Amino acid sequence: MGGGRVGRGTLRVYLGAAPGVGKTFAMLDEGHRRVERGTDVVVGLVETHGRQHTADLVEGLEVVPRRELTHRGGTFTEMDVDAVLARRPRVALVDELAHTNVPGSRNAKRWQDVEELLAAGIDVVATVNVQHLESVNDVVEKITGARQQERLPDAVVRAADQVELVDMAPEALRRRMAHGNVYTADKVDAALGNYFRVGNLTALRELALLWVADKVDESMQDYRAAHGIQGTWETRERVVVALTGGAEGETLIRRAARIAARSAGGDVLAVHVARSDGLTGASPADLATQRQLVETLGGSYHQVVGDDVPRALLEFARAENATQLVLGASRRSRWGALLGGPGIGSATIRGSGDIDVHLVTHAQAGRGRALPQLGGALTVRRRVYGVLLAVLAPPLLTLALVPAPPQLNLISDVLLYLLVVVGVALVGGLLPALLAAVSCSMLLNYYFTPPLHTFNISETNNALALTVFLVVAASVSSVVDLAARRTRQAARASAESQTLGTLAGSVLRGETGLAGLLERVREAFSLDDVTLLERSGPADRGTFTVVATATATAGADACPSPQQADAEFPAGEQLVLVVRGRPLRAEDQRVVGAFAAQAGALLERSRLAEQAAAAAPLAATDRMRTALLAAVGHDLRTPLASAKASVTSLRSTDVAWSADDRDELLLTADESLDRLARLVDNLLDMSRLTAGAMTVQRRAVALDEVVPLALDDLGPDGARVLVDVPDDLPEADADPGLLERVVANVVQNALRYNDSDVPVRITGSSLGERVELRVVDRGPGIPADKLDTVFVPFQRLGDTDNTTGVGLGLALSRGLAEAMGGTLTPEETPGGGLTMVIALPVARDDPHDAEPGRRERADPAAAQGVS
Secondary structure (H helix, E strand, O other), X not given: OOOOOOOOOOEEEEEEOOOOOOHHHHHHHHHHHHHHOOOOEEEEEOOOOOOHHHHHHHOOOEEOOOEEEEEOOEEEEEOOHHHHHHHOOOEEEEOOOOOEOOOOOOOOEHHHHHHHHHHOOOEEEEEEEHHHEHHHHHHHHHHHOOOOOOOEOHHHHHOOOEEEEEOOOHHHHHHHHHOOOOOOHHHHHHHHHOOOOHHHHHHHHHHHHHHHHHXXXXXXXXXXXXXXXXXOOOOOOEEXXXXXXXXXXXXXXXXXXXXXXXXXXXXXXXXXXXXXXXXXXXXXXXXXXXXXXXXXXXXXXEEEEOOXXXXXXXXXXXXXXXXXXXXXXXXXXXXXXXXXXXXXXXXXHHHXXXXXXXXXXXXXXXXXXXXXXXXXXXXXXHHHHHHHHHHHHHHHHHHHHOOOOOOOOHHHHHHHHHXXXXXXXXXXXXXXXXXXXXHHXXXXXXXXXXXXXXXXOXXXXXXXXXXXXXXXXXXXXXXXXXXXXXXXXXXXXXXXXXXXXHHHHHHHOOOOOHHHHHHHHHHHOOOOEEEEEEEOOOOOOOOEEEOOOOOOEEEOOOOOOHHHOOEEEEOOOOEXXXXXXXXXXXXXXXXXXXXXXXXXXXXXXXXXXXHHHHHHHHHHHHHHHHHHHHHHHHHHHHHHHHHHHHHHHHHOOOOOOOHHHHHHHHHHHHHHXXXXXXXXXXXXXXXXXXXXXXXXXXXXXOHHHHHHHHHHHOHHHHHHEEEEOOOOOOOEEEOHHHHHHHHHHHHHHHHHHOOOOOOEEEEEEEEOOEEEEEEEOOOOOOOHXXXXXXXXXXXXXXXXXXXXXXXXXXXHHHHHHHHOOOEEEEEEOOOOOXXXXXXXXXXXXXXXXXXXXXXXXXXXXXXHHOX
């Protein structure tokens, strides 16, 4: 026995690329290997599907007896979770994680049974096919045409400690099937011609490989984060393309996509660095267009905030384990490059390390301005330029003015020196301008103010001129510096709004939930992890818990408390967003605070949506109950009163009834009770449909046989119907009894509103994989905008007058048709009237095996034998 284990068990999943590749074989083979090593192994549940080789492999392993359940008159077996827990083995083998348990079982899904075993410390080895994963279900349906009824969340398999792909070439799998190792001989041809076509199997195989590749990549990233590995591991090509928002972006994106395409499975990640100095020149319209192009090419778009663009790019690339970085060639001209120093490309190459950097030329390369942009904030480089200009420009101007013609007086000299001071202020700001002002005033005094070549000033006007010059120079320098500060603040606000705008757009487009929001915060500010915590007690002494750790944590590990975080931001009354990785500047904290508020709002919205979803069925039930009470008050009493009156009259001894009167009273009672029975049957069936408990027994049905039986149920009214249903129509896949009721209800409704001079017509036809019955009347018809109102129960054409019936016929008919996998739709009859179209799928010889999952199953227990 394997008792005494502590902690959660481990989960190993064999993921099958397609049914029949041998995942159950692999699981059982591992079970035998572990038994040979002395491990306590039991078979919790294995589905053999009648395959002798699988049954033989079960021999030699201890099998926990299954639990028997009775459902709708049938007996089914499921894994006995209690028995496995009581046995407490070291390892349990459980087949088909996506299986739906029979109603009445401990859990709705088998993977939930496995969760209980893992929580009890039992290791589990399980199997599942890729087509049952929720994320690829719609893709599988498009490829194969078969909708999988049994699905499980991807998170269940992603949380497994080990996932191993069981793969097989399509041709090899088809040979295995042809040899009878998957299906019995009578099913092989149909299966090979439908679901198991080479193209289908190839597509399923690719889906499985890509899914497992993502899982492996996720595990590798967790390992790198846990061990603090910063270097790039070139296990998979990831190409990061840097976007400036300029017109060259599309060229860079397409080049990056071609680079990634040369290595199978390469990823393209476009990133835009929002700088706080406002020098990016980003066009929001161009960025939006480029984002759409990236996503069209299968890549992803990201945005980060950083003053040092090369550093921000490299931090992002290393965080994503990128192998290549694509940059555009500098748009600066040669003079711009000479005066501006090394550009972003050069700085990125110097710090790239083992990341390959591609500099891509484009039409805009070398077309930038020659001088540094002066409208932005004053960087250190510009201040250095300002000091150099303040030191060199005044002496150079003096050398030019000393031998100048005598026509230039002191006023002209002052204006020229003032121009130099203004230029220095524009380039370097306040301090270099003040240095230039002092230098220029001294040179003016020494070389151009009498007496020359001394620092004395003989005239009052000259002294005033030099004083005014110094004041003006200082004032201009101060204004320029203030403008630079305001520009820096405006640029920072622009970067923040651009980041928040990108986030808001993603949220509004439904591209990201709570987890995506936190991931945006993490990558935008180069953080290690971002976690949303919820206070579990009072605000003054409550402890914190991670809100849904699997979905509300971005990064390697969740931060367990605000005390262990680098910064915390309130996100709601009981919520706080905590970040770790690096200290945040005050400007960054303001933006992260906005993210935190959005995270709290998203969580609140998701919880409200869950509450609304939970309350919706209750509200619908309450509306149904209210409508039922209002509708059946008359319809239940009327036939009951008629039957009661007839029976009371017959029992009366005060009147001697004739034979004809007695027959009339008995007929009235009989018809009233029949009407009452039909009403009760309809109500019960509507209740079963609403509760999802309607039993549907589908088989091949000939429509030309069902229609006459339905008309017989209508009695004499059936004679007013013309039938044109060819006897060579394909058989429908339907429940004969339910289909008969649908036809009878629809025809009865048509007769009620039809012109008495024109008979109701029933025609049959086939279209592709569907067969159709059309019930045509020549009544008043229904306006196009009210066609769907006829299917609302307990009303007639949108009113609440139920004196002529409870209004359930068409609502029940549509529900029964959909339960059989069909549809009931209204159309206008040409020339006036209404046509009701009953469409049903064409019956197949063995649809379960020809295309697994193709048929709708009303009974979850029918999933017992699906591999």
